[in-house]
Amino acid sequence: MASLAPLILLFDQAPHEMKRRLLLLAEDSPDLLVEITSDQSVLSAKVQHGSVGFDVFWTEETPVLSGYRSVFFGTLAPGKSTLLSINLTEDLAGGERVAPIAKALLVFGARIARQLSAKAVMWTPGKIISDPAFFGENVENYAKGEVFPVLVTVDFDYEDDERTLRSSGLDWFSGQEIELSGGGFQAQDLVRRAVRLVHDIGTNGAVITSQLVPDIDSDKVITLEPMPESNVLRCEIHSKTDETLRVTSVH
Numbered sequence: 702m703a704s705l706a707p708l709i710l711l712f713d714q715a716p717h718e719m720k721r722r723l724l725l726l727a728e729d730s731p732d733l734l735v736e737i738t739s740d741q742s743v744l745s746a747k748v749q750h751g752s753v754g755f756d757v758f759w760t761e762e763t764p765v766l767s768g769y770r771s772v773f774f775g776t777l778a779p780g781k782s783t784l785l786s787i788n789l790t791e792d793l794a795g796g797e798r799v800a801p802i803a804k805a806l807l808v809f810g811a812r813i814a815r816q817l818s819a820k821a822v823m824w825t826p827g828k829i830i831s832d833p834a835f836f837g838e839n840v841e842n843y844a845k846g847e848v849f850p851v852l853v854t855v856d857f858d859y860e861d862d863e864r865t866l867r868s869s870g871l872d873w874f875s876g877q878e879i880e881l882s883g884g885g886f887q888a889q890d891l892v893r894r895a896v897r898l899v900h901d902i903g904t905n906g907a908v909i910t911s912q913l914v915p916d917i918d919s920d921k922v923i924t925l926e927p928m929p930e931s932n933v934l935r936c937e938i939h940s941k942t943d944e945t946l947r948v949t950s951v952h
Contacts, residue, residue, distance in 0.1 A: 706758070706786035707797070707873055708810040709823040714742040716744050716759035716783050722817050723757075728764075747790065750812075753805040754790040759783060763852040764823065770856050772831040774821055782820070785813070800904055803874050804844060807854075827856045829868025843913075845950035849900040857895060866891040871899055873931055883938030884921065893917060896924075898936060908934050 705903050712719055720737065723746070727735040734749040744759040784836070787810050789796055796802040814822055814833040822836040823829070831853045839850035855870040865882040872878050881895050894917060902908060912925040916938055926935040 702886045706788040707824065707826050708787040708806060709764070710785040710787070710810065710814050710819040711764060711777070711821040711823065712783040712785060712817065712819055714783060719742060719759055719785060720746070721853075723813070726813075730837060747805075748809075750809040751804060751805065752928050753809070754793065755763050755806065755809060756788045756790050758786045758949050760786070766823075766830060769823070769828045770829045771853055772829055773835040774830050774832045777821060777870055778832075778929075785817075785819075787813075797873055798876055798906065800906070807850065808844050811837040822853070824854050826872065826873035829853060829855050829856055829870070848896075848916065849903040851896050851899045851903075854901075855899050857888075857892055859891065861888075864891075866895055868895065868899060871902060874903045875907045877902060877927075877932050877934050879934045881923075881938070882934040882942075883923075883936075886938065894923065894936075894938065896925075899932075902934070 728732045738745050746757045748755045819833045822831050837852045839853050843850045858867050866880045924937050928941045
């Protein structure tokens with residue numbers, strides 16, 4: 702169950718204790734409704750937070766963190782933890798690509814992590830484990846209309862030979878990953894640009910037509926080209942002069 706959920710919160714307390722604490726929290730929260738749906742093999746619940754519903758599962762296991770990037774998080778003590786896995790309900794399947802619904806899941810997870818004192822937050826689409834306070838701060842800012850919480854949801858891989866940066870985890874929000882190159886830039890400069898692109902796509906949805914957008918440097922532009930055979934958006938940095946010459950030559 703846990704491996705299928707995009708958001709997993711880690712706790713030291715046993716699953717039944719976490720269930721009890723969630724029920725107590727719901728008693729004091731008019732915007733939080735909890736219905737326990739456990740059977741003999743699974744401890745679970747349906748949770749209504751505001752207008753959005755979530756499926757919640759508790760398991761006690763050793764989290765598998767191979768391939769995960771740590772963000773403002775140290776190390777996890779060996780052994781089992783209680784994993785509280787959060788997913789959208791079945792009637793909202795695919796709703797993660799609607800920005801307000803995806804935002805609602807992040808906000809709910811950040812609230813539970815804060816109020817029930819999680820020790821770590823795992824975001825499985827991007828394979829990121831982060832400090833709960835840092836995760837919450839990024840999500841809270843996003844909920845206020847600020848930047849998309851890239852640092853806690855989307856990872857980047859830089860290939861030095863190709864000088865290309867590729868995202869991982871953006872697909873969950875938009876159905877699209879980005880591949881950014883050009884300008885001879887190293888990883889740090891590409892990440893600065895990628896954060897802006899991820900914000901736009903995570904907030905507004907996938908880019909489905911070829912576009913030309915401004916770069917953070919005023920003398921450059923970025924071409925956006927969806928790849929029809931994959932979920933990749935090819936992004937390439939050009940100088941304005943080169944792009945003008947290219948467009949002129951085409952016409």
